[in-house]
Amino acid sequence: MGAPDVQLPGVGPEAGEEPLFDPTLLTALDWTPVKYMKNGVTSANPGQGLLVRPLCKADYDRGFLQLLAQLTKVGDISREKFEERFDTMRRCGGHYYVTVIEDLTCGKIIASATLACELKFIRDCAKRGRLEDVVVSDEYRGRQLGKLIVTTINLLAKKAGCYKLGLDCKDEMKAFYSSLGYVSEKGNDNTMIIRF
Amino acid sequence: MGAPDVQLPGVGPEAGEEPLFDPTLLTALDWTPVKYMKNGVTSANPGQGLLVRPLCKADYDRGFLQLLAQLTKVGDISREKFEERFDTMRRCGGHYYVTVIEDLTCGKIIASATLACELKFIRDCAKRGRLEDVVVSDEYRGRQLGKLIVTTINLLAKKAGCYKLGLDCKDEMKAFYSSLGYVSEKGNDNTMIIRF
Numbered sequence: 001m002g003a004p005d006v007q008l009p010g011v012g013p014e015a016g017e018e019p020l021f022d023p024t025l026l027t028a029l030d031w032t033p034v035k036y037m038k039n040g041v042t043s044a045n046p047g048q049g050l051l052v053r054p055l056c057k058a059d060y061d062r063g064f065l066q067l068l069a070q071l072t073k074v075g076d077i078s079r080e081k082f083e084e085r086f087d088t089m090r091r092c093g094g095h096y097y098v099t100v101i102e103d104l105t106c107g108k109i110i111a112s113a114t115l116a117c118e119l120k121f122i123r124d125c126a127k128r129g130r131l132e133d134v135v136v137s138d139e140y141r142g143r144q145l146g147k148l149i150v151t152t153i154n155l156l157a158k159k160a161g162c163y164k165l166g167l168d169c170k171d172e173m174k175a176f177y178s179s180l181g182y183v184s185e186k187g188n189d190n191t192m193i194i195r196f
Numbered sequence: 197m198g199a200p201d202v203q204l205p206g207v208g209p210e211a212g213e214e215p216l217f218d219p220t221l222l223t224a225l226d227w228t229p230v231k232y233m234k235n236g237v238t239s240a241n242p243g244q245g246l247l248v249r250p251l252c253k254a255d256y257d258r259g260f261l262q263l264l265a266q267l268t269k270v271g272d273i274s275r276e277k278f279e280e281r282f283d284t285m286r287r288c289g290g291h292y293y294v295t296v297i298e299d300l301t302c303g304k305i306i307a308s309a310t311l312a313c314e315l316k317f318i319r320d321c322a323k324r325g326r327l328e329d330v331v332v333s334d335e336y337r338g339r340q341l342g343k344l345i346v347t348t349i350n351l352l353a354k355k356a357g358c359y360k361l362g363l364d365c366k367d368e369m370k371a372f373y374s375s376l377g378y379v380s381e382k383g384n385d386n387t388m389i390i391r392f
Contacts (some may be wrong), residue, residue, distance in 0.1 A: 064317075065317065068317055068318050071318065072318050072319065073318065073319055074317070074318055074319065074320070075319065075320035076320075077317070077320060077321060081321055082317070082321075085315060085317060085321045088315060089315060091288075092287075092288040092291065095288065095291070096315070098317075116314045118312045118314070118326070118328070119281060119284060119285060119292070120328070120329065121260075121261065121264060121270070121273070121278070121281060121294075121329075122264050122267065122268050122269065122270055122329060123268065123269055123270065123271065124270070124271035124272075124273060125273060125277055125278075125281045130314070132314070132316070133316065133317075133318060154390060157390075157392070158392045162392060163391070163392060164389050164390065164391045164392065165389060165390045165392070166364065166387055166388065166389040166390075167387075167388055167389075168362065168384070168385075168386070168387060169384075169386040169387070169388045170383060170384045170386070171383045171384070171386065172383075174386060174388065177388050178388075181390050182388035182389060182390055183388060183389065183390070184386060184387070184388055185387075185389065187366060187367045187368075188364070188365075188366045188367070188387070189364075189386055189387045189388070190364070190365040190366070190367065190370060190380060190385055190386075190387065191362055191363075191364060191365070191380070191381075191384070191385045191386065191387050192362065192363055192365045192370065192373050192374075192378035192379060192380055192385070193360050193361065193362040193363075193378060193379065193381065194350060194353075194360065194361045194362075194377050194378055194379070195359070195360045196353070196354045196358060196359060196360065196361070
């Protein structure tokens with residue numbers, strides 16, 4: 001008999017490293033139509049020491065929620081609550097593609113964006129995608145990681161079968177998203193909301 | 197022993213009339229803050245011969261898809277495909293609230309709107325709602341059914357725990373949705389999309 005496996009309880013690969021969605025979706029993306037990335041950067045080749053991959057539970061300990069807090073209010077989410085939300089998302093297959101960039105040199109999540117999908121009856125039971133919760137850590141700005149994570153979601157939405165991909169956009173971000181292929185459809189580009 | 201139940205195969209209550217979501221959510225809505233409906237109309241009291249309720253599979257035979265075709269392209273959706281989509285939506289509990297108005301006098305679906313929810317990590321694992329695919333049949337316009345079905349979704353979103361409810365809005369519909377409580381957030385009200 002060999003030596004017993006040594007693992008911290010509850011944080012071993014099986015418990016914590018299982019991805020939210022199939023990671024081969026990311027490695028199989030076709031980046032050839034994308035012309036604006038410098039130095040041949042893609043999701044499969046994001047730069048030295050970086051990894052683009054699906055969110056996993058162990059990212060709770062890699063600063064994922066602290067990263068989101070750079071974007072908006074997050075609150076004090078316990079590990080149990082985080083894992084419960086993760087499990088609910090994973091059970092709804094084909095709906096949630098939370099995609100992160102990890103800096104492997106320090107084991108931190110430094111960027112994240114989500115493709116959230118909605119199933120419809122219209123358009124032959126279509127799937128609609130939305131780009132949500134895009135954030136790049138302050139310390140990593142200016143390294144085209146925003147373009148990298150958003151373009152990854154754009155390509156993923158197409159691969160996942162979405163007929164369109166949308167986002168709600170602040171005025172000051174319109175130029176950025178225009179540069180990545182997003183357009184305003186004149187006469188049909190108003191976001192309206194009720195807050196509760 | 198009593199007489200045997202007589203049911204058409206596959207279209208009896210158990211097969212076809214099971215709702216997409218819990219119908220008591222609709223009957224329990226609190227309409228007291230809503231001041232703009234005439235004649236005391238609410239989701240529980242929609243008018244003679246009308247019923248506001250969750251979508252069910254049997255609505256395939258009550259013109260649900262033909263109604264959606266008044267809104268946009270629907271395509272030729274088979275019963276099997278419709279039921280498969282319905283089942284997928286129902287399995288993702290807490291995500292899809294397709295709500296319809298039936299005219300009981302003719303057994304037709306005459307209005308529909310969807311509350312589609314997205315789960316998040318931000319804001320203490322919040323739920324975001326979206327108003328989607330709102331349609332009232334041509335023949336039933338001018339009877340405040342648009343206000344009825346949209347307000348039903350507004351109240352339902354609050355009850356379902358959404359922190360906000362949004363929609364992508366055409367210019368000519370802004371006044372209508374403003375009258376039902378939706379606002380544009382200046383500087384943050386642009387919808388941008390990529391079509392595939």
